[in-house]
Each structure stands twice: as structure tokens, then as C-alpha cells.
Amino acid sequence: MWEIIANLGRYARSGFDADGWLWEIQRGDEAKRVLVEISRSALTSTDAGLPQDTRDAIATEGQSEVAKVLDVEEPPRVIVCTTSGCRALGPDELNAN
16 A cells, blocks of 8 residues: 655646646655646635535645545556546546647
């Protein structure tokens, strides 16, 4: 099982309308980074209008979403939270951007 090592701070991918936080997780000697992005539309929405997972991600700087993937064999590199909720991006989606 993976464990959260650190919140590496705010991070934004160039060319994406989102802000987020970069997290480091570790399992044994293996470390990975997971980016939790929040769309700008979600960041500017009223809290009551957002799905619970997006509200939680904003409130915890993404930690709530990282915690959900700690038992996954190959954690996602990017989790995107929008006004529709949060979801992991697959490798094919990352390569298309």
C-alpha cells in the first residue's frame, strides 16, 4: 500500500485551465507524484453547487483524492476535479494533451 509522504505545494500544468497541488506518495523504495487539479470553474463556484468530492479536494488541498488511490497498484499521475466531480486521468488522456 502507498503512503502519503508530502504535499509538494501548488502546481499548475501549462495550458490547462486548472490549479492544483502536487503530492508525493511512496511504497517501499518506490516514490510517485500525484497531481490533483481543480478546474478554475470549480474554484470559482459556490461551495453548495459542487459535488462533495470536489469540495473535499479543495478543502484538503487534494489530499482527500490522493488518499483514495493509496491502495491502487498503479496510482494515477493526475486527478482532475471539476463541477461534475473528481476522476483520475488515464495514460491515454495524459498523452493526448
